[in-house]
Amino acid sequence: MTSAVLEAESLVKIYGRGDSRFAALRGVDLRIRHGESVAVVGKSGSGKSTLMHLLALLDAPTHGTVSLDGRPAASMTARELNETRNAAFGFVFQQFYLTPDQTVLENVVLPLKIAGVRPGARRRRALDVLERLEVADKASSRAADLSGGQKQRVALARALVNDPSVIFADEPTGNLDSATGAVVQDLLFDLHREHGITLVVVTHDEDLAGRCGRQVHLHDGLVVDGAVAPAGAGAPGTDTGVVVGAAGGAR
Amino acid sequence: MRWPDLLGSAVANTRRAKIRATLTVLAVFIGAFALTLTSGMGTGVNRYIDDTVAAFGDADALYVQKSQPLIELSATSGPRAYDPDTTRIRTGFGVSFEGLTTEDIETIEGIDGVRSVKPMYSVAPTYLEAADGSRFQLSPGIPVDAVGLQMVAGGAPVAGRDEIAVPDSWVADLGFASAQDAVGGRVDVVMTNMAEEDRAFPATISGVTQASLVGTSLNPIPSDSFNERLYDYQVSGVPEEVPESFAMATVTVEDMARAPGIQARLEEHGMLGLTVEDQLGMFRAVINAIVWILNACAVIALVAAGLGIVNTLLMSVQERTREIGLMKAMGMSGGKVFGLFSLEAVFIGFLGAVVGAVTGVLGGSALSGALAEGFLSGLPGLALFAFEPWRVALIVLSVMGIAFLAGTIPAVRAARKDPIASLRHE
Numbered sequence: 001m002t003s004a005v006l007e008a009e010s011l012v013k014i015y016g017r018g019d020s021r022f023a024a025l026r027g028v029d030l031r032i033r034h035g036e037s038v039a040v041v042g043k044s045g046s047g048k049s050t051l052m053h054l055l056a057l058l059d060a061p062t063h064g065t066v067s068l069d070g071r072p073a074a075s076m077t078a079r080e081l082n083e084t085r086n087a088a089f090g091f092v093f094q095q096f097y098l099t100p101d102q103t104v105l106e107n108v109v110l111p112l113k114i115a116g117v118r119p120g121a122r123r124r125r126a127l128d129v130l131e132r133l134e135v136a137d138k139a140s141s142r143a144a145d146l147s148g149g150q151k152q153r154v155a156l157a158r159a160l161v162n163d164p165s166v167i168f169a170d171e172p173t174g175n176l177d178s179a180t181g182a183v184v185q186d187l188l189f190d191l192h193r194e195h196g197i198t199l200v201v202v203t204h205d206e207d208l209a210g211r212c213g214r215q216v217h218l219h220d221g222l223v224v225d226g227a228v229a230p231a232g233a234g235a236p237g238t239d240t241g242v243v244v245g246a247a248g249g250a251r
Numbered sequence: 252m253r254w255p256d257l258l259g260s261a262v263a264n265t266r267r268a269k270i271r272a273t274l275t276v277l278a279v280f281i282g283a284f285a286l287t288l289t290s291g292m293g294t295g296v297n298r299y300i301d302d303t304v305a306a307f308g309d310a311d312a313l314y315v316q317k318s319q320p321l322i323e324l325s326a327t328s329g330p331r332a333y334d335p336d337t338t339r340i341r342t343g344f345g346v347s348f349e350g351l352t353t354e355d356i357e358t359i360e361g362i363d364g365v366r367s368v369k370p371m372y373s374v375a376p377t378y379l380e381a382a383d384g385s386r387f388q389l390s391p392g393i394p395v396d397a398v399g400l401q402m403v404a405g406g407a408p409v410a411g412r413d414e415i416a417v418p419d420s421w422v423a424d425l426g427f428a429s430a431q432d433a434v435g436g437r438v439d440v441v442m443t444n445m446a447e448e449d450r451a452f453p454a455t456i457s458g459v460t461q462a463s464l465v466g467t468s469l470n471p472i473p474s475d476s477f478n479e480r481l482y483d484y485q486v487s488g489v490p491e492e493v494p495e496s497f498a499m500a501t502v503t504v505e506d507m508a509r510a511p512g513i514q515a516r517l518e519e520h521g522m523l524g525l526t527v528e529d530q531l532g533m534f535r536a537v538i539n540a541i542v543w544i545l546n547a548c549a550v551i552a553l554v555a556a557g558l559g560i561v562n563t564l565l566m567s568v569q570e571r572t573r574e575i576g577l578m579k580a581m582g583m584s585g586g587k588v589f590g591l592f593s594l595e596a597v598f599i600g601f602l603g604a605v606v607g608a609v610t611g612v613l614g615g616s617a618l619s620g621a622l623a624e625g626f627l628s629g630l631p632g633l634a635l636f637a638f639e640p641w642r643v644a645l646i647v648l649s650v651m652g653i654a655f656l657a658g659t660i661p662a663v664r665a666a667r668k669d670p671i672a673s674l675r676h677e
Contacts, residue, residue: 091580
């Protein structure tokens, strides 16, 4: 049994005060082991994005602890948190968040630039990753000129360029048609398998969730039994997949 | 993020909203241009004063007079007790004033730090006669002033010869075709002695002086020895010897830094010693006040340009909120985000300042060339705008400083952004 890369203990996150007080998470426990792929699923407002933000150390919980490789995030300085996110995490978002008027290469080197890698090395590493994702020919194109699928590949390249141990993907196929989405999914799981990268995926997409090793269902800020079908569920067949996947996730 | 990358990103970012950045640079440019011009004018005029200080007199000398007002200025001051030992100097206005005596000269020589004392003989010629016989009034300048004269032609009058330098504006009236023509020409200085006898002293024109802002070069200046000859004749013609009296004495000091001490000692002895700097101080103060008022106007323009920088960067921060969120999520610290935006402000300031300073220097130099030919041709030697590299560099740096200060407001805003909220920003 491999050790946990991310460990959350009784996470509570409360936004606002007084009348506008809202508990997004109400006590979530979660262990994610090295090399695991986990889908966080649930309705909008169930707290899945909040959970991802806390796991990605982008925000601090109101109560409870998040630990990275056994080390509590609360004990890290702001600088260590920044360095950890830069070196250990990769982010993929639904809206890609590419800077449209920069070239693909400039977009991909951003995490390395932030890390302080020198121009020659970061260019080489970025081109390697673009090669691996088969978009190297677009390296000097403007990001705005790419198709949706190409943009998400570039975003994926940017998430991979710093050799992260965990990739957080927030609805990575949400803005893509099903064919392109399937290609991006394949890429994500290839990386997961071949490089042992831990995947944490927040999604509504049953198909994507079904391909993950384990599903975590959130409902009103709590982890519920995997048997509870997510609201707005698609085909029954995928539901089964979710249940099977959840059962397969060792706890 | 390393500093070269930060700077590179900041520079690249200014190119993303080209029109906006260009207009902001233009605003900074106007301020920097105005400041360069006004400061150049200050430098130009002050440099002109410095050059003419020499014409005004020897900068290393003290000009000593008996300390007393020519006219009683205060309503409460009573009559002054008569002192039979004082010597009076008659002036052309019917007013006589107390001159320096030979004892005074000895006193001055005794003061520590004084190298030499040269008494000034007050000469009042009756008239000056040109070669063609026309006569002109003449109140000659002081020979010591010859040191710093700026000459149009010829040279300063040399001691030991009967020489005189005349102003450029006199050349035509004295019957000469040009300044060059006048050099070597002859004039007669006619003196009247105590016995009311006239005598003509012929003099050679040694050179023609250039007009300047200070008045010394507006009078013909005789050589030292010629002046003394004229004085000797002026006081002759009476049986008893006229007690020697000097309107003024020129004191050369060993070290100008010790001048204040010597001035204090002179005051103790009832004498007033002024340096050229003292005499020019008022003039310089007025010029500097005008220049500072103009500078203040330019700085106001720069402050307005600074607000333009605040505005354009606030818009950038707003537009790039998601990008800021992304960079922060990827581990960029708030400090580096602050650096990114304030460097962008500094770069805008730098562009405006450099273009403004260069245009200011070129434009000012061209303008002062044109003015010297036309409007200001009456003041030869005056370059209205002059530029010192360190001053121009200081302007560029200050403008960048203002830009940095302006940039802090949007930069702090960017640095404080929460990554999650920023990424969700629409």
